[in-house]
Amino acid sequence: MDTSFFLAWIKEAATAVQAERDHLTQLDAAIGDADHGANLDRGFAAVRQALADTPPETPGAVLVQAGSALIRKVGGASGPLYGTAFRQMGRALGDAPEITPAGLVTALEAAQEGVQKLGGAAEGDKTLVDAFAPAVRALAQAVQDGAKLEDALETATTAAEEGARATVPLQARKGRASYLGPRSVGHEDPGAASTALIFAALRRAAGQA
Amino acid sequence: MKKLINSVDTIVTDTLHGVAAAHPSLRVDIENRVIYRRDAPRQGKVGLVSGGGAGHEPLHGGFVGYGMLDAACPGEVFTSPVPDQMIEASKGVDGGAGVLHIVKNYTGDVLNFEMAAELCADEGIEVASVLVNDDVAVQDSLYTAGRRGTGATLFVEKIAGALAETGAPLAEVARLAQEVNERSRSFGVALSAGTVPAAGKPTFDLSDTEIELGIGIHGEPGRTRSTHREAREIARLAMDAINDDVPLSGDTLVLLNGMGGTPLLELYIVYAEVAAYLEEKGATAVRRLVGNYVTSLDMQGFSVSVCRLTDELTRLWDAPVETPGLRWGR
CATH class of the missing domain: 3.30.1180.20 (Dihydroxyacetone kinase; domain 2)
Incomplete structure (x- = not known):
């Protein structure tokens, strides 16, 4: 996976967030404050602008730049959390021009660690971690089993989507939905839903490579 | 639902243009989205910075002025501002005595202000933070994000602002802000x-x-x-x-x-x-x-x-204040 692969991922993620903007906002209206889709869409638009203004030369630089733009433009909790995820991933990739599947797994593990350290959420708290963590685990296992990259990312995407759906019966323990207590049960977490979209975008980027 | 807006995408910018036009006592940096009191930074005075999503007006921009905040950073509607705004605001109000960040306890506000405080420290600005969490509707437990910051934010901004105006040091202003919140x-x-x-x-x-x-x-x-x-x-x-x-x-x-x-x-x-x-x-x-x-x-x-209240808090509440949203004694 080279720089153009990671640029393709960002482009796919931006397109998916834009297409699902209203859906994400509706999920957020139920248990949050009705802005998740609008905020992420604005953030990814800023990411694409930043990447167009100063084209990065390595995969790591793509992700660090993307993360910084998210932190600068999104606000709320999702800006720092997704921003940190992309930045940690980019840092883990260093300045290597070509990334192996194992390298991608390591970087995603670093991203997950960064998100959990910043937000303090564990699996089961009804946050984006509930989609992120199973996706990273599934990818790690598939890569270790020697699966083709596309297949491994398909598995990871499925795990993220299942993880997002599995937030429906959970009671939120972090973020704005936690104020609702038991009334947060019965709704999908918007952050977990957007994480699933971003993994699906990674899968599509692999299909284009 | 009918709204008096020009477009959804320009709400915050259009609001800031209006604030700037309506209140010559303020200096509004529309590009960086910061509302300052016109005479900021004041040498030797602790700078008070707050911020939060738009939609709570007059909080926070309406409480910028003598005896209250030195700067406010509005985010998008109901979305916390970003660290860049808070850093810009902190630089703009630091008169050498440090800066107090007044943060309402919401995950987004807390994360963005934390990042800003770290980056301010890197740039040599001394920052203390006070978290406002007065809302009794939320149980403060491991199972929630903790109590929210709501109406008491105004108390903290007014009373800490009055103390800062007397030239009190950062640690003292921060301690008092904390006390107001706890009470x-x-x-x-x-x-x-x-x-x-x-x-x-x-x-x-x-x-x-x-x-x-x-x-x-x-x-x-x-x-x-x-x-x-x-x-x-x-x-x-x-x-x-x-x-x-x-x-x-x-x-x-x-x-x-x-x-x-x-x-x-x-x-x-x-x-x-x-x-x-x-x-x-x-x-x-x-x-x-x-x-x-x-x-x-x-x-x-x-x-x-x-x-x-204590006698000290009553005295500071009564101290002069001159902002678009609160004004007495001056």
Whole structure:
């Protein structure tokens, strides 16, 4: 996976967030404050602008730049959390021009660690971690089993989507939905839903490579 | 839902243009989205910076000026501002005595202000932070993000601002801000939800017979839904929630705050009950504010905040203040 692969991922993620903007906002209206889709869409638009203004030369630089733009433009909790995820991933990739599947797994593990350290959420708290963590685990296992990259990312995407759906019966323990207590049960977490979209975008980027 | 806007994407910028035009006592940096008092930075004075999502006006921009905040950073509607804004604001108000960040306890605000404080430290600006978490509707436990910052934010900004104006050092201003927060409790009730312009419809639906108890200020639904009833009873529900948390006594400062879509007429009806309730409990409202100060767009409803005063806090509350939203003694 080279720089153009990671640029393709960002482009796919931006397109998916834009297409699902209203859906994400509706999920957020139920248990949050009705802005998740609008905020992420604005953030990814800023990411694409930043990447167009100063084209990065390595995969790591793509992700660090993307993360910084998210932190600068999104606000709320999702800006720092997704921003940190992309930045940690980019840092883990260093300045290597070509990334192996194992390298991608390591970087995603670093991203997950960064998100959990910043937000303090564990699996089961009804946050984006509930989609992120199973996706990273599934990818790690598939890569270790020697699966083709596309297949491994398909598995990871499925795990993220299942993880997002599995937030429906959970009671939120972090973020704005936690104020609702038991009334947060019965709704999908918007952050977990957007994480699933971003993994699906990674899968599509692999299909284009 | 009809809204007086030009476009959903320019709401914050268009608001800032209006604030700049309406209040020559402020300096508005529209590009970086920071509202400053015109004479910032003041040498030797601790700078007070707050910020939060737009939609709570006059909080925070309306409380920038003599005796209160030195700068405010508005985010998008109900979305915390970003670290760049807070860093810019902190640089702009640092007169060499350091900067106090007043942060309402919401995950987004906390994360963005934390990042900003770290980056300010890298640039040599001394920053202290105070977290406002006065809302008794949320149980502070491992199972929530903790109590929200609501009406008491105004108390913290006013009282800490008055102390900063006397030239007190950062540690002292931060300690006092913390004390005001610890002495304050709030509870909110909604009759209808606000409408975020980008969403175009109310954040939650309440029928004509329902009310939402324990609401926050971001249009998030509250803790429980209940049946609508007389103002007298609703006021008592709110005051009971506060009194159950910390028994009311002594001299108090009371804010009966409208959420943006409530006629002042109704706020006074509720306030009469609040004052009677305090008297019953042996407490006295020695200072009071009734009006729209910490709003949630066009939400119908109110929040009530009570701060148990000391002589020092009363004196600082009475100190002169000159901002678009609060003004006396000067």
